[in-house]
């Protein structure tokens with residue numbers, strides 16, 4: 324049993340803070356791509372609505388004499404937008420800073436929008452503030468993938484009449500902060516017990532340091548945060564087109580992998596096993612899926628039609644994955660997510676959009692009888708060997724726990740389910756580790772596999788004492804998992820760094836926003852022994868045969884596919900790390916030695932990353 328010795332953890336934390344202040348590789352004025360205080364510069368922002376007036380004005384300023392004033396707004400979304408993809412590259416992380424104010428009380432948003440590979444405009448909020456004073460949006464991270472176009476960042480105010488002011492706008496390349504290389508790998512440390520994994524989002528791919536942490540500690544199982552959810556996979560335009568071309572057949576929802584593509588490619592290149600998340604859920608699922616004519620305003624369809632739609636949807640998801648990414652190892656799927664209330668009852672019927680927490684599945688089926696067909700179809704269409712899970716939160720609350728247990732036993736008797744996903748979104752005050760352990764014990768008696776699928780532990784107290792308490796809780800939870808490890812195949816954290824977490828204000832993860840390990844990391848390492856089979860030393864492979872060879876055709880293009888991307892860094896790192904499954908072509912090997920110094924090693928990877936971050940020019944790749 325791991326005994327987290329508090330004193331030791333405090334000492335470790337203190338030592339680590341003292342000796343491992345993150346070394347920022349790049350920062351400062353050199354990395355500024357664009358800045359304006361709206362003093363004498365041409366205004367490069369444009370109005371989103373096309374009717375707003377944008378002008379430098381002295382009416383309200385944060386610094387200097389002028390700020391950008393946006394007037395004549397007639398919609399909440401009207402405001403200034405800045406085109407990013409002229410200046411910025413895909414898969415590189417940037418930061419936006421600005422001071423923003425609205426004329427009177429309003430919600431201010433800094434957001435991003437782009438056209439995805441299906442030609443659909445996508446929007447995502449990056450930061451918000453409320454009030455009528457000047458707010459600073461400071462170093463807000465922004466990035467995009469290589470299959471999107473017309474990428475803008477923009478400011479808006481919820482009130483559609485007030486003026487909106489922006490000042491001191493700065494766009495920079497995000498600093499690259501090295502991770503702590505000397506830490507023990509969590510994946511390795513727990514490898515005798517279960518796989519360690521993480522939830523990840525598209526935007527994380529653009530942060531080299533984030534991905535270094537993933538590779539080092541969480542590389543055994545990956546769950547996409549949003550990209551395989553129904554709202555991203557269901558393709559309305561293609562579904563309507565199918566209906567039109569097939570005599571009005573409104574039973575065959577069409578699907579797309581456009582949102583998941585970058586992550587799927589990453590998992591393909593790195594051989595990372597994936598948990599598919601999620602097929603059937605009341606949330607992040609469009610209403611049109613359940614409505615006549617696939618129209619949000621249509622009537623709810625009946626159960627018979629929904630069963631056909633469900634079967635086709637599940638069939639289509641597995642078919643598109645097989646067709647487009649046959650070699651990505653999606654070893655598990657959350658077939659149904661969050662079907663029970665804490666009492667163990669089904670959710671209330673209705674649209675989750677109309678009232679959060681309602682279930683359109685229950686609206687159509689009348690109860691939770693949609694669960695069994697979902698598993699039946701998943702079993703029918705998933706590749707042989709795929710493990711199927713029911714996944715839920717508050718899974719340790721008695722009413723819900725009993726309902727999950729009963730449902731799992733029923734499905735198990737029919738051979739439809741392989742495991743239970745315990746999301747494990749916890750707080751230092753609830754549940755107790757003992758309560759968590761009671762749930763583990765109960766689920767273990769089903770004989771099904773258990774996965775901890777979305778582990779994070781929030782704390783409102785972010786002082787040193789608060790982080791210590793959080794560390795103790797993490798230690799107790801991991802203790803319980805080790806104790807039940809015969810029944811647990813994976814522990815998946817819901818993210819890596821606090822700043823990227825969905826509950827970031829309550830710092831729920833093992834690493835902070837500067838990629839440094841928190842007391843919680845040390846707590847779950849303390850007392851664990853590295854299995855003998857794992858070699859902890861990192862080796863740099865220098866290929867002596869390279870030096871006298873001809874010049875590289877395209878330095879940096881490690882996979883020799885004619886483009887230089889983050890995939891090349893990933894491949895190079897695996898090669899350097901002596902991954903025996905990796906073979907570089909002759910040209911790829913030459914291209915990999917891109918720092919001009921003999922041998923392929925970590926310096927080449929750093930050099931390539933600097934190029935991808937826009938910090939050195941292509942001519943600097945040799």
Ligand code: GLA
Pocket residue numbers: 548600660716746748777825
């Ligand atoms: C639930 C879902 C996850 C995610 C979290 C919030 O746990 O299963 O996919 O949406 O909520 O981040």
